[in-house]
Amino acid sequence: MISNTLKQFRFNVYIRFYMLSYFDLTFFAVMKYIEGDTSTNLRKIAEVVSYIIMTLSAVVPLFIMTVVCRRFEVMKIKQAKESFNTVVLKIDKQSRWRLVVPGYFFFRRLLTACLLSMPIDNTFIFL
Amino acid sequence: MISFRPSSKWYANTTYSFRLVLQESDGPGVKFSYPMDVHVTGTTYDFYKEENFTDYTFEMGALDRYGNTSITWSNPINYPFLRDNWDAMFDVYIKNVTIREHNQTMPLLSWEHTGVSDDNKTMHFRARFHDPYMLGLLTKKSDRLYIHFKYDLLDFDGHFKRESYDDKTYFEGMYLNCTDEYGCVKPNATLSRVFPTACATDKEKSPPDNKDAQFISTKEREKLYKKKRIDIQFDFENTEMMYMRKFAEKTYWYLCGVVVFQYLMLAMRNIGFLPLWTLIEYMQLCAFIPLYNFRMIPYLYDAFKPFLVSHLVLTDEARLLKEFENDYFNINYDYFGLNIAKLAQALALVTILGGIIIFINIVIFAAWMVTPRDTKVG
Secondary structure, eight states, X not given: OHHHHHHHTTTHHHHHHHHHHHHHHHHHHHHHHHHOOOSXXXXXXXXXXXXHHHHHHHHHHHXXXXXXXXXXXXXXXXXXXXXXXXXXXXXXSSOGGGGHHHHHHHHHHHHHHHHHTSOTTOGGGGO | OOOOOXXXXXXXXXXXXXXXXXXXXXXXXXXXXXEEEEEEOSOOOOHHHHSOOEEEOEEEOOOOTTSEEEEEESSOBOHHHHHHTHHHHEEEEEEOTTHHHHOOOBOOSEEEEEEEOTTSOEEEEEEEOSSGGGSSXXXXXXXXXXEEEOTTSBOTTSSBOBOSSSBOGGGGGGBOEEETTTEEEOOOGGGXXXXXXXXXXXXXXXXXXXXXXXXXXXXXXXXXXXXXXXXXXXXXXXXXXHHHHHHHHHHHHHHHHHHHHHHHHHHHHTSXXXXXXXXXXXXXXXXXXXXXXXXXXXXXXXXXXXXXGGGGGOOSSOOSOGGGTTOOSSHHHHHTTOOHHHHHHHHHHHHHHHHHHHHHHHHHHHHHHHSOTTSSOO
């Protein structure tokens, strides 16, 4: 029982947590980057953190997709797939193209975060 | 010898004609009459060019979300007089975004005088509108509030009309002259003018200055108004707006209840949390609809708050980084009450949640280490 619970932490819980917080993290980071105020030390730290989060927001989804893509054949085995259920459950159709679905999950949120951070008078605000 | 000593500059370059009569005082009627001309040398003074006038014009201040606005006069004004005679001197109205369709201005619900600045120049007001939730919703088109000085009060020189049939001199009571030395006193009305430039333009367009004109022009005096965009309004004295606000606040708790209820039911039935995750994921995307459409009813934000996951736990007051409580990413976030402190708080809570997950992972790992593998629990 404990081993089953522990298995969830490798890596389902973390992936799920990242997916849930992905939007907020990306949104806050992009917003801080666009605001660009570095007048105080706290704001400078926030600016650096926003760079890091933005980079991770682009890299981590690609990394997860790459891992799943590389292990796709192995993941046809149920036990091997269990650790990535959060991502793989939606692509359980024996086709690598199904990776587009979780990819779209991240892309949609990344795009939303960028659009929401646009200045109020930007022409593209109506997108 | 007769000496003439003009006592005022206003006699300059003027010829006075009179007749000098010499008559013997006690004689038999010797009497001579001489026509005389006296010319006072100097350059003619043009009253409207030479005198220092106190000109009164006003500018309008921005209208805030609570309907507060102001007008600032170029010189001190007699506030109690203007306040008491406001309706006789000004029209206040709205031209909304559909003005071209109905070609009709909209009246205000109320127009309240809220005070005057210490220098007696800035008058403060609070406007309330019918259906305030319908105003300020578009970005590229504007609903506008107009403060319009009535066109028929002034003559061509910028003075209040002084005709026997149309006497408006009563409104000269609006003038006030303030100096450090004497304080505020009622000034010389002849040397005070209101919007003289517009009045002078009307004069040029009217007979006799404009020989082609048949009628007196009031065109420029009809444009003595100032206007400001009405941005989104938060009038919680409005019944509908207050109802929707309360409804949104309650919806927050209903939606929180739905999430918690679903979590408990799924946990009890032990069938996995996929429906819950799916619900939350879609809630997250729905949540930013009002923020996407930045003009969409921010007072309903509470109804969408639970959808924002990290906003789910946002308190009305920020608990962290209080110094950023008045700091907003832009005006829309201000409308939504989402200051930097609150957003940072949401981010901090996400981070804490991540820390809790790591902590639980460590605890379970430790439990797994100390639990024998061959038991049911292990």
